[in-house]
Structure formats: C-alpha cells, structure tokens
Amino acid sequence: MKFPVEELLATLALLKVPGLGARRRYCLVDCFGGASAVFAAPRDKIETILGPGHCALPFLQKGLDGIDVGSEINWIEKPGHHFIPLHHPLFPPLLKQIPDPPVGLFARGDLSRLFKPQVAIVGSRRGTPGGQDVARTLAAGLVERGFSVISGLASGIDGAAHWGAIDHNGSTVAVTAAGADRIYPAAHRRLADKISSCGALLTEYSLGIPPRREHFPARNRLISGLALGVVVVEAASRSGSLITARLGGEQGREVFAVPGPIRSPLSAGCHQLIKQGAKLVEGIEDIVDELPRFKTPPASRDPIQEQEPGSVVADEVLVGSIDFTPTPLEVIVDRSGLTDQQLSSILLGMELRGLIAATTGGGYQRIK
Incomplete structure (x- = not known):
C-alpha cells in the first residue's frame, strides 16, 4: 500500500x-x-x-x-528512524481510537513492536527501591506472557519497568515528552538506546522541542492510548501517574494499582485508585486475567521490519524489482516477495531519497 x-x-x-x-x-x-x-x-x-x-x-x-522540514527528513532517513502519519497503515490502531490522537509519530526502533499487545507500567519518579523492584518484576512477568511494556522513560518506576522488560529479553516502548532528537532525562540515554534495539522510542514532538511541563500530560494520553491496561506502582496523591490512569479509564483501558504501606505518601495515589475501582494488584495474574485474550505473535520473524526502510539491504531487495519505466505495484510485490505493508515503508524511504518516483496508477519507476 x-x-x-x-x-x-x-x-x-x-x-x-x-x-x-x-x-x-x-x-x-x-x-x-x-x-x-x-x-x-x-x-x-x-x-x-x-x-x-x-x-x-x-x-x-x-x-x-x-x-x-529538511531537518526532519534527514532524521527520518537515518537507519531505524521513522515517521508515521495518522492515516499511515503502520499507525498503531489502538491509538487511533482515542479522542485526540497525534497527527504523526516520530519513532526510533522496531515498528513491529507497536503491534504487540502492550501494558503500561507507570509511577513515581522518586520510586522506592521496593517499588522499583515491583515494577521490574511485573514487567518481567508481562513480557514472559507475550506482552510489551510501555512507559514514559522517566526516572524511578518508569525506568525500572523498561529495564525489567529489557533484562528478560522482552519488548518495551517509551513515549517521550520532547523532540525526537532529545532524550529526557539525559541520564537515561543508555536506556533509550537499549529500548530502540528491543522496542521503540516514540514522540509526537518535532525535532528540537524541549520537554515542557504541559507536554507530560499530553504524553501520558499516548502511553495509556497505546496500552490495553495501565498499572500504577507508587504514586503520590497528586501525581502524573494518576493522570495516566484517569486517561486510561476514559479511553476504556483497564486500570490497575499496586497497594503499599499506609504511612507512605507514595501509596496514597494507588490507594485512591483502588477506592475508585482500579483492580488491586498483588501479582502478575491479577493483571493478565483482566486483559483481553490474544494470540502471542511468533518471535522468530519480524513481519514489518525484516527489511528496514532506508537500509542497503531493503534497497537491494527492491532495486531489481522496479524498472526504469512505470512498474505496477502488484508486479513489485511479485518480484520482491515482500508484502504490501513491508513495501509501504521501504518505497516511501526510497522515494524520499530520490531513488524512485511514483507514477500514475499507483506504480513506481527507478530514477537512479
């Protein structure tokens, strides 16, 4: 397509x-x-x-x-970098369902991970060692059951959730509140690189945009919008994590909360959610049992990114499939052995680099 x-x-x-x-x-x-x-x-x-x-x-x-938009095009053309407009076939379907989806997403990493069933784990930036251990344990249990873990790359609980997925060879997605070329917090640059190799980094903000206070609630709607459920681990009574949970409830997602010591201020937000009807979490099964059933996708193949758009391998696969005269899309599909979905991203990257041009009737022809 x-x-x-x-x-x-x-x-x-x-x-x-x-x-x-x-x-x-x-x-x-x-x-x-x-x-x-x-x-x-x-x-x-x-x-x-x-x-x-x-x-x-x-x-x-x-x-x-x-x-x-020259800087953005240059960024997109780098290996592993992508831009997904709202109406693109690779735009995450769940995110389209929220009342105010982004008109486009900048992504770094593996786009196929966006199509895995995802669960959000969020919580305090000042999470206790015990709370961070819970986040890592829950993340590990989720990836072992075929879920991807999504969070906000923040310090504390978010970072622990990401690492819990990574350390168990799972998939994790981070949604950031700054431009695609910025990592916030800077201390999580190594974590961001790890995420891009086993999942994806996402943002709706263009290059050069710094993290601003108002970006974080907006970012939170994407975290909950991409997930089947939102799990809150340690949150104060006035916390951004509660915003994520509220947005998740409004979007029709399941909401979960991990209880904590009654004297801890970081338990107040979770206890408040439980009083409001959130599912109390004592273990991984409390989460999994509430989520829609799904088929775990096979781990042996990467259906969307076997050939990465913009890579030499992807170009070589297609260069012999497109003539210097108009070539119908169905002919390119037959010659390359790739699916319409795979071709969509690869052809777009080749067109942006001036290697091919679209022709009347939905085909392409080689220029170089």
Whole structure:
C-alpha cells in the first residue's frame, strides 16, 4: 500500500506550525481529511476551527513552502528512524481510537513492536527501591506472557519497568515528552538506546522541542492510548501517574494499582485508585486475567521490519524489482516477495531519497 509523500511532508510541516496543540492539529486533519488538505483549505474554513485571527493562520496560508522540514527528513532517513502519519497503515490502531490522537509519530526502533499487545507500567519518579523492584518484576512477568511494556522513560518506576522488560529479553516502548532528537532525562540515554534495539522510542514532538511541563500530560494520553491496561506502582496523591490512569479509564483501558504501606505518601495515589475501582494488584495474574485474550505473535520473524526502510539491504531487495519505466505495484510485490505493508515503508524511504518516483496508477519507476 502506497502512502503519499505529499501527505507525509504536510504532516511534518503541520507539526511545526506555532500555536497549535495536539487537539487542534487533530481537529484540522480530521475535518479536512488530511494534513495536505489543511494547507490547501480556504482561510474562512480554517477559522471555523481555530477562530478568527488565530496566530497559526499565516503559516497555514503560506503553504508547505513556508515551513522547512529538511531537518526532519534527514532524521527520518537515518537507519531505524521513522515517521508515521495518522492515516499511515503502520499507525498503531489502538491509538487511533482515542479522542485526540497525534497527527504523526516520530519513532526510533522496531515498528513491529507497536503491534504487540502492550501494558503500561507507570509511577513515581522518586520510586522506592521496593517499588522499583515491583515494577521490574511485573514487567518481567508481562513480557514472559507475550506482552510489551510501555512507559514514559522517566526516572524511578518508569525506568525500572523498561529495564525489567529489557533484562528478560522482552519488548518495551517509551513515549517521550520532547523532540525526537532529545532524550529526557539525559541520564537515561543508555536506556533509550537499549529500548530502540528491543522496542521503540516514540514522540509526537518535532525535532528540537524541549520537554515542557504541559507536554507530560499530553504524553501520558499516548502511553495509556497505546496500552490495553495501565498499572500504577507508587504514586503520590497528586501525581502524573494518576493522570495516566484517569486517561486510561476514559479511553476504556483497564486500570490497575499496586497497594503499599499506609504511612507512605507514595501509596496514597494507588490507594485512591483502588477506592475508585482500579483492580488491586498483588501479582502478575491479577493483571493478565483482566486483559483481553490474544494470540502471542511468533518471535522468530519480524513481519514489518525484516527489511528496514532506508537500509542497503531493503534497497537491494527492491532495486531489481522496479524498472526504469512505470512498474505496477502488484508486479513489485511479485518480484520482491515482500508484502504490501513491508513495501509501504521501504518505497516511501526510497522515494524520499530520490531513488524512485511514483507514477500514475499507483506504480513506481527507478530514477537512479
């Protein structure tokens, strides 16, 4: 399945328009049917969504020529780097279901891990040694049962959950609150590199964007949106983890909480959740028994990223499958032995690098 390069570029540009938050960007894309249509829309139509005189209007009216996305394209072309617009076939299906999904995701790592069933483990940045041990133990139990563990790369409980998955050869996904080229906290750079090798790092923020206070609640909606359930381990009564749990409940996800000592302030948030109906967790089965049944995907093959878009191997697989004259997509599929889903990312990367060009009728032809 081919994804239009124009839509990818327009989505990258939309993410750089100042004055637009995630909800308004989604409203624009949803209303006009795509990011490229937003830039082509009449001013009065855009004003019905943003309001008269909105600061983003001049940028949207200038069109794509007024916004430089060269840095983003260079980042995407690096091995293991990806950008997934909302309507791309590789955009995580669960995330599309939330009320305000991101219009695009920057990703570093293995996109196939986004299609594994995921469980979020979140908690205090100042988690106790005991709490972090619980997070690691639960993460290990989840990956042993075929789940991927998702969290926010933060210090404390989040980091422990990621390491628990990694140390047991499992899959883990981190959603960050800064640009795709930034790691926060900086102390977790090694952890981030590990995650990119056995899972994926995700963000909705463009390059160069620093972590800001308002980014973290927005990030939390993606953590819960990607997961089947949210497990809270150690959280104060006013905690970002409770925001993740609340958003998870609003999104129809299962919510779990691990109880703790009654005198510990880091138990207050979890006990509050349990009073509100969250499932009390004493062991891994308390989580697994509440989640939808699923078939564990085979671990021997990587269905989406066997050939990584932008890699020499991927290009070599396709270079002999595409002629210097228009070649229908079904012919490329037959010659390469790859699926439509695999071809989508590889062809897009080759087109961005100027190796091939899309032709009328949905085919491609070689340029170099």
